[in-house]
Amino acid sequence: MKERVEHVSVDAKLKEKLGGKPLLLSDRQLRIIEYLQSTGYLQNKAFASIFPHVSEDTVLLDLKELIKVGIVKKQGSTKGAKYVLTA
Numbered sequence: 001m002k003e004r005v006e007h008v009s010v011d012a013k014l015k016e017k018l019g020g021k022p023l024l025l026s027d028r029q030l031r032i033i034e035y036l037q038s039t040g041y042l043q044n045k046a047f048a049s050i051f052p053h054v055s056e057d058t059v060l061l062d063l064k065e066l067i068k069v070g071i072v073k074k075q076g077s078t079k080g081a082k083y084v085l086t087a
Contacts, residue, residue, distance in 0.1 A: 028054065028062050033071065033085070041075075042083045 066072040
């Protein structure tokens, strides 16, 4: 139950930040956002620890979608890139 409340809370904050647009985020995308909120950034080398049974390409697709909707921005390029929440 606590997890559901946290997910709704994260979703509501993001919805407000994006001007009230409805968001359909996957569980992986929510976990990425929660990780970014707690650590400040995400790098490719952390993918395996967050999602041990998910390929790097799949996580990158989720990040690409979050970038597209304006929740996350990418700093740098290739393997050294950092992903951060937009301000």
